[in-house]
Structures are given as structure tokens and as C-alpha cells.
Amino acid sequence: MSSIVLDASALLAILNQEPRARRWEHVLPDAALSAANLSEVVTKLAEVGMSEPEIRDVLDVGMAVVPFDAALAHAAGLLRPRTRSLGLSLGDRACLALAVQMGLPALTTDRAWDQLGLPVDIRIMA
Numbered sequence: 001m002s003s004i005v006l007d008a009s010a011l012l013a014i015l016n017q018e019p020r021a022r023r024w025e026h027v028l029p030d031a032a033l034s035a036a037n038l039s040e041v042v043t044k045l046a047e048v049g050m051s052e053p054e055i056r057d058v059l060d061v062g063m064a065v066v067p068f069d070a071a072l073a074h075a076a077g078l079l080r081p082r083t084r085s086l087g088l089s090l091g092d093r094a095c096l097a098l099a100v101q102m103g104l105p106a107l108t109t110d111r112a113w114d115q116l117g118l119p120v121d122i123r124i125m126a
Contacts, residue, residue, distance in 0.1 A: 002032035002064050005099040007108035008040035008091050010125050015041075015058060020125050024107065029062035032102060036068040036076075036094035072097050079118075086112040096120060 004027050011033065013021040033041075038059070045055045066072075075097035076090060083093060092110065096118060099106035105121035106113070113122045 001030075002102065002104060003027065003030040004032070004123070005095055005102060005104050005106045006031045006033050006037065006063070007095040007106060007110065008037040008044070009109040010107040011037070011041050011063075012044055013109050013125055015045075020109070024125055027107070031107075032064045032066055032098065032104065034066055034068050034072065034091075034094040034098045036072075037091050038065050040091045066098055066102075068094055072101065075101065082118070083116065086115060088112070 006027075010021070010024065014025055014028065041059070042055055045058065046052075050058070072094060076093035079088070079093040079096055083096075088096075088110075092108070092113075095106055095108065096113075096116075099120045100118065105123050107123045107125060109125045111124055111126075114124060116122065
């Protein structure tokens with residue numbers, strides 16, 4: 001059972017061993033991640049030159065990858081009016097929709113999420 005939902009920014013901070021991420025490394029085996037956010041992370045790792053086997057290896061940390069299905073697509077889309085002014089991306093909204101659906105906190109590096117007022121516990125990696 002997962003205990004937290006990761007945004008792509010949070011997972012990348014952990015994988016890059018950023019100082020602010022060190023206290024969150026332990027959550028990886030118990031974390032959930034939307035397939036949409038997984039795609040974002042794979043994209044960023046590929047852009048810096050990692051090969052597919054390297055990417056698969058670095059992401060083999062036990063996270064639950066949740067399909068971005070029709071229900072999550074609708075939920076993420078419906079978040080757009082509430083998040084537009086803060087510039088949240090589809091990936092951001094996919095993470096938030098998954099956190100709401102699972103009733104779990106969402107972990108991100110994006111401080112703007114604090115201003116959302118959504119029915120989800122937002123944890124900012126600082």
C-alpha cells in the first residue's frame with residue numbers, strides 16, 4: 001500500500017540526490033506515481049543522455065506506477081480551472097488527481113501548490 005504520491009519534480013530531486021530531497025529518499029518503495037508523471041521523469045532522464053536500460057534501472061525502486069486512465073484523465077482535466085493561474089501542467093494535475101483519488105499526500109518541489117486549496121495534503125520538498 002502506498003503512503004504518498006510523487007510529482008515528477010519530487011522524484012527527479014530524489015534521483016538527482018538534491019540536498020532538499022535527502023529526507024524523502026525513504027518514501028520511494030512506498031510511493032505511488034502516475035504513469036503520466038513517470039513519462040515526464042523518463043523524458044528528463046533521456047534528455048540528459050541516459051540510455052533506456054539505465055533509466056529502467058534507476059527507476060526500479062519499488063514505486064507503484066498507476067495507469068493514467070479515463071477517471072484520472074477527467075479528474076486532472078477538471079482541475080485546470082483551479083490551477084490555471086498558477087501554471088500547473090498536465091503532469092502536475094495528474095499527480096494531484098491521483099493523490100485525491102488515493103486519499104494520500106502529494107509530494108512536490110513546487111511551492112505554488114500550497115495555494116491550491118484542494119482536498120489533498122500537499123508536502124513541499126524544501
